[in-house]
Amino acid sequence: MKNKKTIIVFSILLGLACAWQLSFSLKTRSFEDKARTFASKSKSDKGSAYRRYIDSLGNKPIYDIGIASFTYFECKQREVNLGLDLRGGMNVILEVDKGTIIKGLSNNSDDQDLKKAVAKSDQIMREKGGDYVNIFIQSFKEIAPNRKIANLFVKGNNKSGGIQNNSSESQVNALLRQETEGAIDRVYEVVEKRINQANVTQPTIQKIDGGRISVELPGVDNPKRMEDLVEKSANLEFYEVYGNTQIDNEGSKFLERLLKISANLERPADTSTAKSDSTLAGKEKDSSQVADADTNSAKSSDESSKMASSPLGKLLKPMPQGSYVALIKASDRQKLTNLLENPIYQGEMANAKVAFSAKPAEINQQGKETNSADEYEVYFLKKDRDGKAVLSSDEENIISDARANPGQTGGLEVAMEMTPQAASRWAQITGTNLNKFIAIVLDGRVYSAPVVQSKISGGNSQITGNFDIKEAEDLANVLKAGKLPAPAKIVASEVVGPTLGQESIDRGLNSLMFGFIAVLAFMILYYNRAGWIAIVAVFANVFVIFGVLSNLGAALTLPGIAGVILTVGMAVDANVLIFERIKEELRQGKSQRTALELGFKHAMSAIIDSNLTTLLSGTILMFTGAGPAYGFAVILVIGIFSSLYTSLLITRLLLTKRVDSGKETAFGYKWNRHLLENINFDFVGKRRLFFFVSLPVILVASVLFVMRGGMSTGIDFKGGNSYIIQTQPSAKYGVDDLKVRLDKHLPGSSNEVKTFGSEGKFRVITTYMINSDSKEDREKASHKVLESLQDLKLVIHNDDPNTAILSSNRVGATVATSVRNKSIVLLVLATIGMFLYIIFRFRNVAFASGALIALVHDILFVLAVFVLLDGVVPFPMEFDQNFIAAMLTLVGYSMHDTVIVFDRIREYLTNKHTKADEPGLINAAINQTLNRTIVTSLTVFIVVVTLFLFGGDSLKGFSLTLIVGVIVGTYSSIFIATPVVVEFGSRKDKKELN
Structure with a gap:
């Protein structure tokens, strides 16, 4: 073996680098275990105690290597990053x-x-x-x-x-x-x-x-x-206010004029006149005169009654003192905004705009007592001649610094420092508005509206609002970071609770462990001592994957663990190709050293080709996918490179070392030494028979597909709100118990309920409020779902009904459309890419056509199985991103199997032969590779079955796709792809003869 020392040195350095990177995960895990132990002894909220421990000690060194030391937070940045489906969190x-x-x-x-x-x-x-x-x-x-x-x-x-x-x-x-x-x-x-x-x-x-x-x-x-x-625009504005001071009650007068218009007691002001007023002060003077002239009539109980019962009066509860003129119910805020857009109010509203408090009035408590947290303060803000605020961050950044400080009257406030230009303007504004209100408005919501006591120089101001520490810090951070240059709305979100995250970790680790054990057992039972060497290489493969993943900072997700498991199968697959080639050379009487050299040499092209096809699918998915599909693709791509490294270098290094030591390596047992060796099935002669084997399944599925109106689509393709709800297991609720309640309380929306695992968990999917991206409607959707199920026995913590939702996922219509369209394009691109690769690699259209037809056959067959099993199996069979990820993997794997067969056929056809010899040579090539084709498929089949059994409900559809794909991919590489190559060849011969 050439360059053996270089490979050894590189392997040692790579191993040390991976161990170093993974050591940070061990240190953070140890520190967090101590934090959990501390929290378990706390008599108060254990979550708060845990965070308090982390916050107080997180900046102290926990990992000292002599020449450097690292704090918990520094180690945390270097550890293996867990995705939100494993750790909990949000996207x-x-x-x-x-x-x-x-x-x-x-x-x-x-x-x-x-x-x-x-x-x-x-x-x-x-x-x-x-x-x-x-x-x-x-x-x-x-x-x-x-x-x-x-x-x-x-x-x-x-x-x-x-x-x-x-x-x-x-x-x-x-x-x-x-x-x-x-x-x-x-x-x-x-x-x-x-x-x-x-x-x-x-x-x-x-x-x-x-x-x-x-x-x-x-x-x-x-x-x-x-x-x-992330959603706050941070558009900071300062407005003059129609408020009520001890000197002037212009706020009440302004509201009274609006109420009179609403009650048809006063003709609307002339809009054109209002717009042509030379100054805002002039307009206020004229309006005040009108209001004074009508004072006597307004006092009559009849007119007061009419104003109170007017469309505007029904929404408002007038307040005589302060910066706001009325209170309004939360549900009526949009109604008021829409009402004031009526042209009859435009004369008064031409130089004003309505705004609401950022928090309910009871929380704001600006000197007034209210009885309901459902009421918000109503402000009428004065616009300047251009219809804007007197000072705004819309045109320029006006804040240079912001921080959370203790307030003068208790609680917290946000202190702001303005830029020099804004400070000069602020001094001018406060100087001309003494004893008047100035509203501080952020993203259209009023946070405070204090009275200007004196001219403020230096550009200092405060935002008050009864903040807690997190609110104040977040608001300060938002102001410091600056205004979003354009509104950004949340069109999709996913929240996974820590409980569900821990369950996913347990399932993922179990499936990885059992998959590894299953492969280990198979390799040892089938390949004897060589199997042990393969296991060492596979273990090194997994070690490298996690080390590289940690170094890249990419997140390990549950589909990512599925990718690790699949990579284990593929790494074993490469070793199988090598071992079977070595066995062939040994059967021909060659020495172990010679068989080793020739085995690796002849297996090289098949290993490279088969891994490159899977790499093509994984790369397409990695650069264009998102969410769980992206996490799977990252692991798959890393795994392909590490598999090539461990199988072609580590395995060879270990086998060569045994040969150099004079030790022979057994590559099997007596019972399987000549297994499938003398088979001589006429694949070419019976090729047309196999073309029709899959046809009935595909036809039946096509009929069902049309009858059902298509496949069941996941939330990421159709949009909607999805919630994992935890009920009391002892209640033994069924799907219908939840669906009846949802249909009753959420009329007009499409509602689905499916079981999720066991122990009383259900997955609720609804289209309720899906066309709205506002924060209020997002919250309303989850509250409405819980309200619909409130009479059921839900598992909640700390008397908070929201804790019954273990995870939530929301996908807006725009995102769903985009994801669906892109996923279909990805699948088509991957298929075309495979076709072009085969043409490039084999320089033969017949081979490329055979591979393409086999690939289309596999895709159609898997789709057919999905349609047939949808609604039959007790877990979701949905057309979603996980399905696309599985299909892209299938595309790569199907081509992987086909390439192995094609590679041997090409090897046979390279020797001198006549056209008449080709069918026999192709038959011989297929029969010769039958053993390794079956064994390589079996190793991957073992790991995906393990994934299906232990990976949890969210991966069952994904893993079942791979199970079917492995079976049908193996079948098509032998019975579909190769016969198509023969058909193309025979038709070409006939054409040339004619």
């Missing part, structure tokens, strides 16, 4: 609102054609997906065919990159694309800065297709807080 997908960006480029033009085009584009994106800029331009052309799109953006020339009246459509397209992509990049930077400032451990933030940003936060225990952190 959100943010979608940047491209429609708002485009409106902003036109200076938020009121152009109706623009608004219609944006609305139509949003609708198309929800239903079909695609490129937003192209869709917008096409929508505008359909809505306004006689208008030039460049004209929309000329007014906003300062923002729209120099679009002129004569700009072409392609120029507009390029500039809009540049602006939207730039905004997405800036949103990514701001979100990343916010997450880093919040000290979240091992976050994963990445840009994905469609202008979306994926944020994965393992281990977080407050999902709502994290949603606020």
